[in-house]
Amino acid sequence: MKKLQLSFLALSMMGITACSAVPQNQQQVVDQISQFGVQYQVTDNQAASHGVDCAQLGADWASCNRATIRLTNHGPAITSKNWAIYMSNVHETLRVDNDQFKMTHIVGDLTRLEPTDKFTGFAAGATVEIPIVNEYWQLFITDVMPRWYVTAAGASPKIITSTDTENLTDFVMPFGEQWKRTADDKNVLMQPVSRFEKNADIKLLPAVSLRGQITPTPRSVNIHTADVDLSQGVALQLNTLTADQAAAVQQRFALLNIKTNPTGYGIATQIDAARFKGEEAVSGAYQLTITPRGTDIVGYDSAGVFYGLMSLLSLVPAEGKPLIATLEAQDAPRFAYRGAFLDVARNFHSKQAVLSMLDQMAAWKMNKFHFHLSDDEGWRIEIPGLPELTEVGSKRCHDMDEQRCLVPQLGSGPFSDNNGSGYFSRADYIDIVKYAQARNIEVIPEIDMPAHARAAVIAMEARYNTLMKAGKTREASEFRLVDPTDTSNTTSVQLYDRTSYLNPCLDSSQRFVDKVIGEIQRMHREAGQPLNTWHFGGDEAKNIRLGAGYTDISNPEAGKGVLDQSKEDKPWAKSQVCQALVKSGKVQDLEHLPSHFALEVSQLVKAHGIPVMQAWQDGLKDAANAQAFATSRTRVNFWDTLYWGGFDSANDWTQKNYDVIISNPDYVYMDFPYEVNPLERGYYWGTRYSDERKMFSFAPDNLPQNAETSVDRDGNAFTTTSEKPWGGAYGLSAQLWSETVRTDQQMEYMIFPRLLSVAERSWHRASWELDYQQGRNFKGGETQHVNQKxxxxxxxxxxxxxxQRELGKMDKAGIHYRLPVPGARILEGKLEMNVALPGLPLQYSLDNGNSWLDYNPQDRPEIGVNDKVMVRSQSPDGTRISRVEAL
Known part of the structure; x- marks a missing residue:
């Protein structure tokens, strides 16, 4: 600010003032501001403890943070007030502490920074500081979104170049000590030394100890001494599989450099359900016998044959001679539902990235692909007859009227040339379903409703406006998703207004849903996989400003954000059609509307011949039980956070006869960071980290047990006891929501390799997992029911x-998985390094990264007092490195 004031003082002395300055061409102003330097710095994540009245600012749970935006003008002075900078601000700005600027929340995370009447201009070469107060915290760098852009009346928008990057450290300053949510946050910041201590109990095992180890772990295996060499190729007998399944198997053999050869090592397959008894008489069960003379695979069904082949291939090393152990294995899946969820709505991910994910799921025997195709930020599947869904709803751009596209969100900027925009054509989707079907994976499409529906709502409004202009009144209203009488003031969890919710009381909403189900069902039939499960969505149909973290100004409660809640409405509160529906008695009240709509949609799902409906638990919570729905089965994705009571509330769903898919955020959300370090990617409302080890240690069928093996969001031990009966989990699913995941490489970084831990838990029940016992108490750090050894x-x-094995295979598949950052310390003048996944190559540098040396634990290097040591891990194929850190 001093630089700015001095510059304008100098201008005044020369007789030039902002008021007398010549008006500037607006495009020139936009072009110049687009070259500004931008710095964003989080300055205080505990602002409520340091003099900021977060409660009076209306912050949820009275929690807010301070940050500073710095804008540096590298060009001549700018005096125009006719400009605005737009940015994605996932935590709403509550106050601006520079009266020359104001920030206005538009919708979702879109925020506008613009000058006030007190704006005195950007002096040449000056840096302006804009201190702000935001709701909640900013603990990871991905809270700050890229691609800020500037525009003005009559000018074309321009991205501010310094923010046009996926390397957020280019404009986001280091967090320093601002990584704690509260003063008594018990989490441990992961740096080389703390990471070394965390990894210290895990050692590099000799390769011979991994011989014969199938992944995921089979129920039983008997390993013999002889090995089989597959160097001369294999003679595959795959007549038990379809042509597409056989091709998928051959593709995996080829990836691992094993050729097919009619005279090679014989691999025979057959299907014989009679060979399987008891718990092993289920889809996907197999028997695998590997001898020096050949391999026999017997499957309960074709899925079992496929999985037997994947088990054989799991034994093949990533590099070197393809030797596999002779053995016998008997195996069957733990859960019928072994799922992975991918959100392509918040940010789009390519067809190739989806196919690569399906390949990895198949190799690890996962069988459900939950495909999140719509949300507030995007509609991602072509629907014949409703072209606006993709012409408008799949694109983002700077169109504030939203007749051509959705407004920018999540760092997409003002243009449609990035993963903020995109969709799957009908042919693309059919190809994906075919590809999944060949790999024994069911595609479960999700069209989220009635909340998280803004892309559809806006697209259908654009359709309505176009048809009305053409005089086609009946057609215009046919699929309209809003009631024009609804003026409700609502705010969704992601800060959208009432356009986030389709109206569940309209006949046109039901027509829309019926149309979409029918068209997607036709795609599945053409792909050879009839639609078996429809995912309704159903989550978060609420006004967050009426939630538990806020209190009314007339009767304020300590520790909560103070609002005038008389101005807040529940979703659809002012919709005349919904008011009439409630008055008719067909639905009890506004809170019951989402579940009522779910029941209505289940009738449509049944009418289309689809036997199963699935939803997030919020959308079903007011239904009596699973039998209230028209479909033969109803599944629920259970996503209560365990330490906030999920260990107990999960039981209620099994008692109501739902098939419960364990989907807990604090253990199996892959959009959360891998470790507590501000440079990691992800949201963190449920936990500060979930790495491969934490996911591996998760007990999905005995939720209270997890209190002994993990901590809560703040790093504290917690206690669990449930007095309720537990009917057992139907399945386990890992989720990748993609708010902070803008590219395919980021997608793969967040999914792999930790999805493999979830695959292990969904296929295999470990010996340390305990049976659920009603009333049993688990207390972290005190009770010792779990065998930790x-x-x-x-x-x-x-x-x-x-x-030592699986990441090298991912290299061959071109998967951009996360490489763990090494742990490191200097002990008695010598460098010691370790890594969370032993076997990965480790390297260090003593010359600030100009050259790198391989680390050999048998020959620890001497480190001088003044040496600056930098460390990293490397992919097995040597093509990629982890994040570099300094000791």
């Missing part, structure tokens, strides 16, 4: 399999 041994084996 067994758990450690099991993880050490699995971690070595990943580090």
């Amino acid at each position: 067994q758990l450690k041994r099991d993880w050490q084996r699995f971690a070595n399999l990943l580090g």
Whole structure:
């Protein structure tokens, strides 16, 4: 600010003032501001403890943070007030502490920074500081979104170049000590020394100890001494599989450099359900016998044959001679539902990235692909007859009227040339379903409703406006998703207004849903996989400003954000059609509307011949039980956070006869960071980290047990006891929401390799997992029901399999998985390094990264007092490195 004031003082002395300055061409102003330097710095994540009245600012749970925006003008002075900078601000700005500027929330995360009447201009070469106060915290760098852009009346928008990057450190300053949510945050910041301590109990195992280890772990295996060499190729007998399944198997053999050869090592397959008894008489069960003379695979069904072949291939090393152990294995899946969820709505991910993900799921025997195709930020599938869904709803651009596209969100900027925009054509989707079907994976499409529906709502409004202009009144209203009488003031969890919710009381909403289900069903039929499960969505149909973290100005409660809640409405509160529906008695009240709509949609799902409906738990919570729905089965993705009571509330769903898919955020959300370090990617409302080890250690069928093996969001131990009966989990699913995941490489970084830990838990029940016992108490750090030695041994084996074998296979597949940053310390003048996944190559540098040396634990290098040591891990194929850190 001093630079700015001095510059204008100098101008005044020369007789030039902002008021007398010649008006500037607006495009020139936009072009010049687009070259500004931008710095964003988080300055205080505990602002409520340091003099800021977060409660009076209306912050949820009275929590807010301070940050500073610095804008540096590298060009001549700018005096125009006719400009605005737009940015994605996922935590709403509550106050601006520079009266020359104001920030206005538009919708979602879109925020506008613009000058006030007190704006005195940007002096040449000056840096302006704009201190702000935001709701909540900013603990990871990905809270700050890229591609800020500037525009003005009559000018074309321009991205501010300094923010046009996926390397956020280019304009986001280091967090320093601002990584704690509260003063008593018990989490441990992951740096080389703390990471070394965390990894210290896991050792590099000799390769011979991994011989014969199948992934995921089979129920039983008997390993023999002889090995089989597959160097001369294999003679595959795949007549038990379809042509597409056989091609998928051959593709995997080829990836691992094993040729097919009619005179090579014989691999025979057959299907014989009679060979399987008891718990092993299920889809996907197999028997695998590997001898020096040949391999026999017997499957309960074709899925079992496929999985037997994947088990054989799991034994093949990533590099070197393709030797596999002779053995016998008997195996069957733990859960019928072994799922992975991918959100392509918040940010789009390419068809190739989806196919690559399906390949990895198949190799690890996962069988459900939950495909999140719509949300507030995007509609991602072509629907014949409703072209506006993709022409408008799949694109983002700077069109504030939203007749051509959705407004920018999540760092997409003002243009449609990035992953903020995109969709799958009908042919693309059919190809994806075919590809999944060939790999024994069911595609479960999700069209989220009635909340998280803004892309559809806006697209159908654009359709309505176009048809009305053409005089086609009936057609215009046919699929309209809003009631024009609804003036409700609502705010969704992601800060959208009432356009986030389609109206569940309209006949046109039901027509829309019926149309979409029918068209997607036709795609599935053409792909050879009839639609078996429809995912309704159903989550978060609420006004967050009426939530538990806020209090009314008339009767304020300590520790909560103070609002005039008389101005806040529940969703659809002012919709005349919804008011009439409630008055008719067909639905109890506004809160019951989402579940009422779910029941209505289940009738449509049944009418289309689809036997199963699935939803997030919020959308079903007011239905009596699973039998209230028209479909033969109803599944629920259970996503209560365990330490906030999920260990107990999960039981209620099994008692109401739902098939419960364990989907807990604090353990199996892959959009959360891998570790507590501000440079990691992800949201963190449920936990500060979930790495491969934490996911591996998750007990999905005995939720209270997890209190002994993990901590809560703030790093504290917690206690669990449930007095309720537990009907057992139907499945386990890992989720990648993509708000902070803008590219395909970022997508793969967040999914892999930790999805493999979820695959292990969904296929195999470990010896350290306990049976659920009603009323049993688990207290972290105190009770000792879990055999921690067994758990450690099991993880050490699995971690070595990943580090020594499986990541090398992902290299061959071109997967951009996350490489763990090494742990490191200097002890008695010598460098020691380790890594979470033993077997990965480790390197260090003593010359600030100009050259790198391989680390050999048998020959620890001497480190001088003044040496600056930098460390990194490397992919097995040597093509990629982890994040570099300095000791």
